[in-house]
Each structure stands twice: as C-alpha cells, then as structure tokens.
Amino acid sequence: MSDMPEQVLITEVLLRDGLQIEPVLVPTADKLRLAYGLLNAGLTSLEIGSFVHPERVPQMADTDRLAAELCAGESAALHTLVFNERGARRALDAGARHVRIIVSASDGHSRSNAGVPTREAMARLEPAVELLSAAKVRIEACVATAFVCPFDGETPVGRVVDVADRLRDFGIQVLHLADTIGAAGPWHVRRTVTAVRAEQSDIPLGLHLHNTYGMAAANVWEALHLGIRRFDAALGGIGGCPFAPGAAGNIATDDLVNLCHHAGIATGIDVDRLVELRDELQALLGRKLGSALAAVPAKPVPLRTARTAPVPG
Template identity: 75%
Template sequence: MDAGTDQVVITDVLLRDGLQSEPVALPLEERVRLAYGLLAAGLTSLEIGSFVNAEKVPQMSGTEALMARLQPGECALLHTLVFNERGARRAIAAGARDVRLTVSASDGHSRANAGAPRDAALARLGPAVDLLTASRVRLEATIATAFLCPFDGETDPGTVVELARRLAGFGIRVLHLADTIGAASPWHIRRTVTAVHEALPGLPLGLHLHNTYGMASANVWEALRLGVRRFDAALGGIGGCPFAPGAAGNLGTDDLVNLCHHAGIATGIDVRRLTSLREELRVLLGHRLDSALSAVPTAPVPLRIGAGTGAC
C-alpha cells in the first residue's frame, strides 16, 4: 500500500446512523447546522437520513425537510437510505439524487430491521430500483451484517457474494459492506472483501464499521491493504443499530481521519474544524462521545506530508 499517494472518501453518517440511536430526535435546525459544519470541515459525502416508518425510527422524521434546507453545491453528495418502493417515492419527491439501498445478509437481522427475511426484502427493492433509476437517482447499496449477525452468527462470504451479484444487477455504483454489530476482525474483513473482489472485480467497495470491540481501526487498516478506499464513519463515534442487539457506536470520523493522516493518506478534511464541531456535538447531545479522540486533549500533532490534501 503506497499510502502517501492515496486518498480515501469518507462518508459521515452522523445525521443518520449516528442520531438514529439517540433517545430523542434533534430539531431540524440543529441537524442543518451539523450538516453544514461537516461540509465546512471538508466532508464531501454525508448520509443525512432515511425514508423509513417514523413510528419505528422517530429520529429520522423530517428527512424531507432536512434535504430541502441543504444546498451543498456540486462538491458534496447527500445520501439517504431506502428499503422499499414507498421509501423510493418519498426520496424522489424530496429531490434525492443519491440513494443507498439496504439489505441484510442474514435472515435474522433482516426480519428485525426490514420486517421480512432476506430474499423477500431484496425482492421488495426491485420496484424501488425501477422508480429510482427512471428518475436518474444515483444508486449505492449497503449489505448489513456482512460479517456477523447478532441472531444468526457468522455470515458466509458466499452469501455476501450472492447478494453483491444481485445488487450489482440493480446498477449500483458502490457496494458497502457493514459490520453492523462491530464484532468483525481483520480476518473477517480479509475473507469477505477478498471474496467479493474476486467475484466482482469491477465493483467499488466501501466499509461501514462499528466499534463495539475496539477493532474498527484495525479493520480499516486491513481494508486499506486490500485496496478499499471508501469508509463510513460518524463524528464522535456515536450511533448504533436499534435492531441489532449489542451494536455500539460507529467508527469515529475523527478517529478515521487521524489514522489516515498519520499514515499520509489524504482525506481533504480540516482536523481543527472537525474537532471544534465534535465539541459542539457533545454539548448538543449532553453526553460523552465514543470516539477515542473525544477523550484526549485536542492539541494538534505532527502529520505526514500531504495528509490534508484533496478536494472535490
């Protein structure tokens, strides 16, 4: 890995995966302020919400209103999640241009998260894809529980490959593999990422990592060695999955940026602005954050040359 010449793309999922596990929904104005704060820090990709049943995930209510308030220009992508045709219609009506389809690799998690077993949930995405494609919405996809499931145990890489093939048939631009419960090790990452790479060598891969057992940074490093250059993370490491028992917070955007910059890998992100926004987030939520850097002094440390470069 020639880290000095590499650049990663980080999608901050604070506004969706981060806030969906908070006990109360943040007001629209606060979500707007956080979104623009992330953009000002140099993030070029945000996951801002999901078009799901507000009774099940009340923290995601108002995603349409949030999209209407954000005008990031051409340099930033605003992703939203869609699980079915109804969600697709809502996304199109809201003017979404970048949508992530989501399906679980395991039946247990799929029933808890989507209310249907895996194959039924995947079939349900077909009409949604037709609508989104007709509206020229750019599609990505996330496979949840791609490594382990809280209900079904370890996920067979062959199952992930099969799902990846079917999702690739939908015309997705990027496939993200999610360690939904944060229990994967670098061995799991290597095994499954390698299997998907070999089966679909032309499909760009990203990782969505939780940090339940403190392995997220190690998993990033293993993924970098395998050529993965897209990662999801949430400022301060907050978040989790309401439908996956034991799932802790996300990999912290601040921790991920710190790792990349010390390795000489460009992110285009301003560390000082990100640190300042993290403190605002802590005050706003009224509790400690989960990222490693949120618990240490914020004085800058030397970085390798080129670490902060990169633009739209």
C-alpha cells in the same frame, strides 16, 4: 490489492446512522447546522437521513425536510437511505440525487430490520430501484451483517457474495460491506473483501464499520492494505442499529481522519474543525462521546505527513 491508497473518501453518517439510536431528539435546525459544518470541514459525502416510518425510527422523521433543504444547492454527495418503493418516492419528492439501499446478508437481521427475510427484502427493493434508476439517481448499496449477525452468528461468505451479486444486477454504482454489530476482525475483512472482489472487480467497494469490540481501526488498516478507499464514519463515534442487539457506535470520523493522516493518506478533511464540531455535538447530546480524540484535552498534534487535498467522490 496490497498497495495503500494515496487518498480515501469518507462518508459522514452522523445524521443517519449516528443519530438514529440517540434518545435525545435533535431539532432539524441543529441537524442542518451540523451538516453545513461538516461540509465546511471538507466532507464531500454525507448520509443525511433515511425514509422510514417515524414510529420505527423517530430521529428520522425530518429526513424530507433535511433533504429538501440540503439537496437544493447540492455541491456534495448527500445520501438518503430507502428500503422500499414508498421510500424511493419520498426521496425523489424531496429532491434527493444520491440514494442508498440496504439489504441484510443474514435472514435474522433482515427480519428484525426490514420485517422480512433477505430474499423478500431484496424483492421489495426492485420497484424502488427501477423508480430511482428511471430518475437517473445515483444508487449505492450496503450489505448489512456482512461479517457477523447478532441473531445468526458469523455470516457465510457465499451468502454475502450472493447478495452482492444480486445488488450488482440492480445497477448500483458502489457497494458497501457493513460490520453492523462491530464484531468482525481483520481476518473477516480480508476473507470477505477478497471473495466479493473476486466476483465484482468492476464495482467500487467500501466499508461501514462499527467499533463495539474496539476493532474498527484494525479493520480499517486491513482494508487500506487491500486497497479499499471508501469508508463510512460518524463524528464522535456515535450510532448503531436500533434493530441489532448489542450494536455500538460507528468508527469515529475524527479518529479515522487522524489515522489516515498519520499514514500519509489524503482525506480532504480538516481534523481541527472536526474536533470543534464534535465538541458542539457533545454539548447537543449532553454526554461524552466515545472517540479516542474526545479523550485528548488538546487539539491533535499537527502531522508533516498529513495531506488534506480534496478527494474526488
């Protein structure tokens, strides 16, 4: 667990977690342009939207159209998020072949995000998982508030392990642990990852990190030393959960790729192209973005150690 991976898989969550909290409604055509740009930059895994009621998350109202367009000629892992059976049916109708389900480890966030405590949210997902499994859809799962909850405080490790165990029983292919409000530090990451790994050594583990307190890069570094090779990130560091008070943006994809390349870890992603896309996104949203590279007036310095060979999903 102490060995650094030679390569990592980065899932770009701009189109879902990134945009869901933005006040500017981004047209579907612009979302598609961003998606194709990200794929051309070397991303092989994108989160493209969530099947939720548009009144709760207006930015996700066009997820059906995005999935129908992008998944038709799918050459990458294009994930959509579902919370219940109705969302699963919409995902299948739109042609989605990669679906993520999400459960909060804490009851407080589960009530805010899903409207019910964790146990009930889990039960609500069972028919959705059965439907998706029957259709041979690849299912990944995310444990929200796996480290800290804005309502309940620090999340007990045992509770995270219990939720992860139940998700494993659903037959998921990948498990992600989310620092939903960006309040975790490296110690939280080591403690929780170690505990979950002890119970589920057979399931690939990834992290979904936010950068509220500027700790996301440190948490990535800790995770890399634990052998984690899957990370979610959002271009320019945008995003956050609309149902988690105080949540700030995700770790920035451009910063994460830059960090990995400095460490000689392959991502398969062209950071120069990411910077160009980030500038386009900045103009689209009409505001300055929060990644560290966004504050640099020039392109990133080329690195001898950077390895950009394709990374298998």
